[in-house]
Amino acid sequence: MSIFSSADILIPNIDNMKKWSVIACDQFTSQPKYWNDITEYVAEGFSTLNMIFPEAYLKSCCKENKIQTIKRNMRDYYNKGIFEEYTDSMIYVERRLSNGLIRKGVVGKVDLESYDYNPLSDSVIRATEKTVVERIPPRVEIRKDALLEFPHILLLCDDKEKILIEFLSNIKDKMKLIYDFDLMQEGGHISGWLVEGDKLRRFNELLGKYICKIEDQYSKYNVSPIFFAVGDGNHSLATAKACYESDKNELTRYALVELCNLHDESISFEPIHRVITNIDSENFLQCLKDNIVGDNGESIKLYVDGKEQEVHIIVPKDKILLDVLQNFLDNYIHNNGGEIDYIHGEKDLIELTKDKNSAGIILPSISKDDLFEIIAKKGSLPRKTFSIGEARDKRYYLEGRKIK
Secondary structure: OOOEEOEEEEEEOOOOHHHHOOEOOOOOOOOHHHHHHHHHHHOOOOOHHHHOOOHHHOOOOOHHHHHHHHHHHHHHHHHOOOEEEEEEEEEEEEEEOOOOOEEEEEEEEEEHHHEEOOOOOOOOEEEOEOOOHHHHHHHHHHHOOOOEEOOOOEEEEOOOOOOOHHHHHHOHHHOEEEEEEEOOOOOOEEEEEEEOHHHHHHHHHHHHHHHHHHHHHHHHHOOOOOOEEEEEOHHHHHHHHHHHHHOOOOOOOEEEEEEEEOOOOOOOEEEOEEEEEOOOHHHHHHHHHHHOEEEEEEEEEEEEOOEEEEEEEOOOOOOOHHHHHHHHHHHHHHHHOOEEEEEOOHHHHHHHOOOOOEEEEEOOOOOHHHHHHHHHHHOOEOOOOEEEOOHHHOOEOOOEEEOO
């Protein structure tokens, strides 16, 4: 069986697909109004909202009751026969994003035997960023004994020659269009075409060529190859892995994902900056200089109490800049108190650090062209290293698969 392969995919046959498809549960976690608004919009309609647990509600809901309701809704939807099953198929997906670009992908199932989220893993599918293991058990409770899965996982391939997903893009007019609609809450537009028969066989041939090329490339580095890396939804994939390890069978061995090309122009990496608050800013700056600053280090821009300055961070050869910074920040807060927030915009960071007893660190962008090589040589990146696109451009739940 291939690492990435066709699946028996469930698509609802309903009148209102816009109500059906909702954004990933880990988005808008500090904005319950977003989720309240879509709850009101969905009302009594069929929706994946009724089969997920938005993290914005984790602290305010009776968790056990909510989880049982999710599993009951899955069974009810399935027994009502609302799904059409496309057996031994993939789905080619085009998503129009908020910037007008089209993100192309293909939905299939991934073999969890080939995936390991540990930072120094040598598996052929790896996490791009450090997995916070404490986030896995609550998700396991939702997936365990669930009848269905609906993914928001984006898997990346390092296909510089663009032979895989672009092949499907070029022949989409020869495939059956199975959904085409606007997503709710300014999520853009999404379309999906059925990949089956000869077209699926050709895609699998190209997939084999891609894997052979990656193996040849990594033999030059003298490190284990990476065929795919998790760009989004790593904790969901880690949850699927944990459930498989506890119940190994043919259905639980796989997880439904969308595969995208890292080199698609729609895939952009945005840096995630750090703001540290409720600290003695002078003490923070001095500790930074005493521990990780040196004359020949990598330059970063720092804001302390609203004042800009430049410092140089000493980075060992087996690390990247953020490794050193994140380790320092975690240790500093553990020993001295304070809080870290993760900020996308430089202007927002500058505004937040105008208050006293605060500091902000502007981080450079990571080149997506180097992503796979960095992970192969140095392991998974620190948490919150980069973001793929804006919040509303994250993946929406749509396609499903029976896992029980």
